[in-house]
Structure formats: C-alpha cells, structure tokens
Amino acid sequence: xARTEVVLINVRMLPATHAAHVPSAVVVSLKSxxxxxxxxxxxxxxxxxRAENEALxxxxxxxxxxxxxxxxxxxxxxxxxxxTLYREQWEKLLGMTDEIRKFIKEHDEQLKKxx
Numbered sequence: 783x784a785r786t787e788v789v790l791i792n793v794r795m796l797p798a799t800h801a802a803h804v805p806s807a808v809v810v811s812l813k814s815x816x817x818x819x820x821x822x823x824x825x826x827x828x829x830x831x832r833a834e835n836e837a838l839x840x841x842x843x844x845x846x847x848x849x850x851x852x853x854x855x856x857x858x859x860x861x862x863x864x865x866t867l868y869r870e871q872w873e874k875l876l877g878m879t880d881e882i883r884k885f886i887k888e889h890d891e892q893l894k895k896x897x
Contacts, residue, residue, distance in 0.1 A: 845858060850866050
C-alpha cells in the first residue's frame, strides 16, 4: 500500500521573500481526505444559509399552531417561546374567554402592553 505524506505549510509564518514562491495548495481534511472549501466557497455558503434562514422566519405578529411531541397544542408567535397546553387545558381556558376579557378590562391600567 502506498504511503501518502502530508506537508502543511503556514505561509504566514514564512518570510515574505519565501511566501511568494510557495505554490497555492489545496487544503485537505485529514479526517475525510476530501478537499476543504476555500474562503470564497465558505462565504458563499454562509450567505446561502443566511438567506435560507431569513426565508424561514415568520413575519412578526403571525401566529401558528402545532401539535407538540407530547401531544399538546402549541401556539407560536405570541412571544419568544411557544405557549403549549394539553387539550383539556385549552378547553378550560377557552371556556373562560368572557372572564378573561372582563378581567383585562377591569385591570387595564395595571396590565402592561407589549408593543
């Protein structure tokens, strides 16, 4: 079996007179043996991922519903974290709608409004 020798040269550590004579090299991952992407490829990938991330973000104020892993109903979009309750809890809460509205009206001055 042929033996491959890997030589790593840190061009920044060489005097300027020598660095100019070092041919450009392909950086190879020692773990996978595959060529590593260059700076331009990495920057392009970062930009692609940023654009994808922005596209996945919901517009502010838009709410959505999902069933959680444990079978609860999660409401997303109210704040930083989802509000998750089980079905019976949602039914109890929804049954109190009139009381909650009345309570909010009676305590309007004490309750903070997030804008």
